[in-house]
Amino acid sequence: MQEVPPLPSGLVAFVKRDCPTCQLVAPVLRQISKVVPLTVFSQDDPGFPEGVETRDDTELAQSWHRGIESVPTLIRVVDGAEQQRVLGWQRKEWEALSGVPELGPELPEWRPGCGSLSVDPGRRAELRVRFTSGRLHSRRVPLAELEDEIEACFARGWSDGLPVVPPTPKRVLAMLEGTNRSPQEVVAVVPPDRVECTVEKVAINAVMAGCRPEYLPVVIAAVEAACSDAFNIHGLLATTMPVAPILVVNGPIRRAIGMNSGINVLGQGNRANCSIGRALQLVVRNVGGGRPGEVDRATFGSPAKLGLCFAEDEEGSPWEPLSVALGAPPGANTVTLFPGEAPRSIVDQLSREPESLCRSFAACLRTLHHPKLVLAFDCLLAIGPEHARVFREAGWSRSQLTGRLHELLRIPGSELARGAGGIAEGIPLASGAEASQVPKFRPGGILLVHCGGGAGLFSAMMGGWVTGAEGSQPVVQEIRP
């Protein structure tokens, strides 16, 4: 980080000629300088104001490092250390700070200042690069003069197949403003290469995915969750099955960062939804080294592997949010990772009673992965608002609904046995167990989330992957600033 000399002792003022209040107080600064030592840092014109000792701060180094937000700012300094500051023109405050009585008798009592050039929105990003790029430890990759930035990212293998936003220092520093964490803090060890991934590396990949800085805490939480032993992104990446981490965001942050939980919730069109899921996958690719055809051995893969992230419609839901059902405190900002395949539609436009709708859900859920395979996979059931209304009006709780689904999804062993129905696929069944009832899902294996909209008597189901400690378990992770 660029060092700046300490402030001179005495009084220090920051001003710019372009500010009417600074022009108003120019005579006051001359008045003060006759009594006490005064140094004026001028942001836009080293000759302003006339008649006092000015320092050229047109590079804005002092203004940036002293955190000047508006001009004029008057500061009292003792032995290089700031004691107190006053923003704008306030006669009483200026008199108290300077110890000089009867300042600017012809001036009004009070005038607000103008914005400091060091916080000008048009210059802030450039100044951040100039003064704070020492925070960045990543290797700088220089581009050839004629090289296109986006093509350069493709050429270096950094893309998931779509163009990425080139991760310039300016963009990455802006991204890091989205978190309070240090850029060098290790977020997780990312498989398959088992590499320590810092906040800075997450930020670089979040830039590439198209995130805004305020999304970064969600991406960091998603990386933490994905790399936990419970979620096991290694297995999810390496498997031949078509599964990916599916991200569900809960809590006030959904609205704060403008996520979609309504119309086309699982589709395109919302920047936060699209870029957060993509950022996680880019971290797995670029930091972890998980690339298709290498450790990623998916036979088919799925569009969800570009990234699938959405928000729950908590406000319109008859039930507590998914995160709360999984043990998070109400109101907490969380991201839940579910290891799942791409969504499939459930159409039922005629059921108006919970029992009928439950039977529709169960009939569809039974087919997940294969109608004769059981207990191997969880499911994430996204219930649309018009289906949720049926349960709300009947007063059904979340646990009533999942309980009834579990009951309906107990299947006679005779239907599941290998060879039954003329289908070789199925479960090994001990002789005499044909009459037994086998559950499709483990207890707790049906996860409900409320989203989608506005019209449509539809829901959507996402089949899971190898469940339990041997495979991957849904993980709910708190989002920290």
Add this chain to the structure above:
Amino acid sequence: MSAPRVLLDPTPEQRPARRPRQPRLSELDGRCIGLLDISKARGDVFLDRVEQLLQQRGARVLRFRKPTFTKPAPLDLRQKIAVECDAVIEALAD
């Protein structure tokens, strides 16, 4: 001339240094070969046959098994194989 444009490297900056392969075994007779079952279905069928063939050629065989095929082998299992065997064959099956 303007300053060169730079991008920040999104990778862990570990360029894959090509590692030399371990030397091959010159013969099987009297050597200890580890067979690692990754716990996929029917991996044992495959490894049973490999064991027969190795024993016919005079090798000693030790069998190992990963707890689950979805995760890397635990460190202690990898170390056990490295200590006890001259070579290892990992079986993928389905």
